[in-house]
Amino acid sequence: MNCIKKIAAAVMVLCLIAITTAPQSATASQVSKETLDLIKKAGDKERYPDANAIVILDKTDVEFHGDGTGTTHNYSLVKILTQSGLESYSDYKIGYYKAYDTVRVEQARVIKADGSAVDVPDDMIKDINSTATEEMNIYEPDAKIKVITFKNLEIGDCIEYYTVDSVFHAPMENEFDGIAGFQSFDPIIKVEYNITGPKNKPLRHMTRNGKVNFAQKEVGDKVSYSWWAENVQRIISEPAMPALQDVATTVVFTTLKSWEDMSRWWNAIAEPKYAMNDSLRAEVASLTADKQTKDEKIDAIYRFVDQKVRYMGLGTGKKKGLEPKPVTETYETKYGVCRDVAALMVAMLREAKIESEIVLTGVGYEVPKAMPVLAFNHAIVAIKNDDGTYRYADPTIKNSTAWLPAVEMDQQVLLCTKKGNTLVDTPHSPAEQNMGTIKATSNLTEAGLFTSEVTISTIGIYDLALRGWVKAMPPAQVKQIWSYLLSEMYPGTRLTSFDFSDADDLHKPFEIKLSYQIDKYPTEAGKFMLMKSPVSLGFFEIISKFTLASASLPERKYPWVLGFSFGADEEETINLPAGLQIKSVPDPVSKKLGPIEYKMIYNTTSSQELAGGGTQIKYEKRLLIDAKQMSPAEYAQLKQVLLASSKAQRGEIIMLRDDQN
Template sequence: MLRFTAGAVLLFGLLCASFAQPVPEQPKPQEFPFEPANALVKYDCTRVVVQADGKSDILRHYRTAVLTDRAIREYAQDVTVYNLQYDTVEIITARVHLPSGQIVDVSPESIKDVPFPAFDKFYLQNVREKIITFPELMQGAEIEVALREITREVPMDGHFDYYDSFEGGDPIKQKYVEINAPASMKFKWKTRNGEIPGVKSTSGDRTSYLWTMENIPQIVPEPGMPPVPEVLKSLVLSTVPDWQTWSHWYDSLSAPEITADENVRTTVNDLIKGKKNTEEKLQAVFYFVSNDIRYVETSLSGRKAGYKPEPATVTLRNKYGVCRDKAVLMVTMLREIGIPADVVLCNAAWKIDKEIPAGLFNHAIVAAYVDGHRILVDPTVEKTKEYLAANEQDKPILVCNKKGETLEYIPVEPSDKNLFEIRADSRLDEKGLFKSVIHISTRGFPDLIMRTVLQSMPPQRRTDLFKQLVQNVHPSIKLDTLSFTDAMDFSRNVGIHVEIHAENYSVPAGSYLLFKVPGQSQTWDFLTPYFLNGSELTKRRYDLRLESTFAVRVEEKVTFPKSYRVRSLPEALDTRFGDFHMARKFESAGNTLTVKRIVDFSGLDVPLSEYGKLQDMLRKNDKMARGQVVLVKS
């Protein structure tokens, strides 16, 4: 199991082993109110002791029963990740309780403290792993760990915040969290996704807050669910009085690094040469920071590791940095050319509560102010013409400046800002030869997806993929032409040009010809299944969360022989609920017919109460896609 100390993200404290209930030496079979599980957490106890300066100690004590072979593999090692700048981790107890009642202590040789391995674009030299390898693990055995984590450095001096979940991937028999702090510290706290019983007590100059739960079912993940932190029963608390304090604090922390030197000035002035207006200048700076400054982290260094950015001058010189470094560089460049800008803290993964000003941020972007309008820009989104990735919609942000701002959410985009459009001109002759010229255009998130795919996929693989795609329409279809716009040309949206033909495409039946128009199905609309990930489930436990709003527009015109006329067309479809709409209709005039298809999803969430309506919509859509055009000899 892998876990991160709060010092790597938040702050920690000291645990009380007395929370652990006595456990029999010889565990007996028990009936628990849980679904079948791979493991059962017998108890998970945490006590945090907070000092007046915000520093804290924690002692965690947990014991887990291993029930299946899968759990043996999952729990063979216990990994705690910590930051040398923030934390010290000490293993107090590590042992295995065998089904026979024998207790096997983990030897010192099986407890390692090693550098955190590099991953993706992160090479963190001062982040380490404390790894416990358990001996003789078998079904029915139980692992027990007690560890102490000492947090030596806090982000905001004199303040403390904390987050803990009361649910996880395995059921939990007992869960305890106690926060013990000076009585003078004023906490705001909230439980999310249901009540967690808690009590408060004061003794002398210390106050304790205790939350407890028992018999907690496991979370069972499913595709398309909201981010796990949004569905977990959890606790969040903070002594920070309001979001304005966070905003002002981070502005003060980053302000010394927003300073231009001659290299910054020369670089940004070269970038804006020939640019006619402020928007073009902003775009030039964005393209440079997003594409030419690599997203790489080599250390979480400095007194405020994980928060304090590198100076803009250093990031430009190194040509790399993470989100906070790139944001500071971009703000510095924009201010240098007279465009007001601020650093913005963000949680790009999940929603956080407005009521509790806790430091649950994991990302940094930029707010630029152009002609009285604020434009949010994410300089980590590479190889795109969009300032933000569409999946950053409805995510919490905090603009950081001297005045101090409050928490807000990125607006949900109109669906047609994330548009996938297909236009086809097709012809069918009397011998059944079908030819079609297809133009595919993109905007917003579809544009970003296609750019990413095109840049990662070799040309032959692209061709093979489209050959497979067209044969899903009809086994005799051949791919004649396939071309793409330059994925690195940000002055235009990604476009795809396709030409196909098929012999014996129509089915003769006496004086009739029968065929299916490719545009009436999802043949060319290969992105809708991506956006509707999770909708394949007939039943769900959680709401369906879409990655982005999106729209699809399909229009295909088919010209057929003048010796035929339309006898019948597939049934029309027009179904909608809430923010979701699907429609398809056929029109005919003379020896031409046109099919128009619309998918318009302008919301991000399909609540459980509405999921049946979505299923009904998709069933109708699939049924209508199977209809055929019937022509009759004139």
């Protein structure tokens, strides 16, 4: 449903600002003819066979004042078509932040199929703590959700609600901005968005991902802006699609003139928080005392903040949900949210004479570059290089060998400086810097016993994923899971040894070593013997196994979001006993399509070339996906590569005994 979103979930909680006028309504127990006519004209499942609900009307009017405060009235009328729709709309939730705004429900009711109405009782309208912040270990009592529970809702009914959101303290004084949605996962018959504001605070705006109608007029010392659309098609959800606001039709609006203005504003908030005390200065001196290079000093400070400061928050100060705590408080308590942790690292770096700044960024969605809006949900650190460029670090990411993981590369950031900066992107992280390397040396005996020693080496996102996974459970459980994976690969496989490197040592790449054996591994097929390279089956390359599971659709309408670039190298050398000859191996495959590279090849070495006799088979595969998001056309190329890989996995090594030759 539509509301003005400042898109700052949890850590930079902002307010929703909007106003609307409901259609004429009768008493609580009576529904107006106007509303009943809207419901009747809307149609039902016959008209919308694939929909779970119909948004009959969503109407919002926003009035803001010169100081950035304002009021929102929102009216919505929704018809429920399926059980899924009923489950989606049985609870309607409105987020707000007590330090900035209040929300009240003027009306909420269920309109039954026969036209009667059942009001939502007061005890079914509740204020609860934001679950999003609690899940992130942020204990913020002012981050609230108003929940309307439509208890008597049934398929064929409608829900109707009318809410008022009053902003009494603007997050950014004297400015107003937001993003209005005109499309959702349900069809919309009519959606309206009206904003009224002072003439001396002109609203800049743009429409993304589609078109809407627009009108503007002046009334005295105010200007009214109106957008509306009718018969809006629903967005059909796809696995691993971008955030809704990145694909839906939206209107972005702001009174801000530039990103530089926002950069200076945040810098003014953050700078006073960097004040040091003797204890913190002594900590920096101790951490950097024996460090010779700039990078060594940066790494020492980064590791201290990353490992010693717990991600946990409790909002304080006038700008609760926005401003960082004093860095001395974060240092003493050893906890904070992203902005607190980033501010502490900036202050410590500056104490070590390393120029740095706090940085705002949006994780999980795209910040609209063309229009400065307060659309951030995370804070990290920018470190100035000698040539004037910047590197970035996120001290809230645990278990990362890199200062900034691949998931935060190719992402919009705003450096908050006294001079003011514009929005830029973090650099790309190539797939080669986020690799898993699986190497196996295997032996097959004349009796059919297959033994193998496997090493899995990691770098970048691969290292972060496996290291974090191992640290999340007892070692015995990790071993048990690998034993299960091997039995899934081939029934009866026995894990004979298992070990992994120190997951707490972030200065060394994480590595897993294991060995296993399989009795009577080759399959007899008449005079032939068949087997596959176990590594080629993909069970050891577990990152691809899980991440590529979302590439299930044959084609897509929206981009496919992987979230990071990554790659994997597989190599297995299989030593065969004397008396076995290779008749054939799977054909090589090589594909380079857009950001995807795939190569697979088998090579054989005959007994004449080996000192100990026998034959050697070497399997090699490389997969590189050098993009964190793919267009539908690039996704089609990925499907070609995955099809080729699937065919290659089905290929068999065909052998023949000398006595059968």
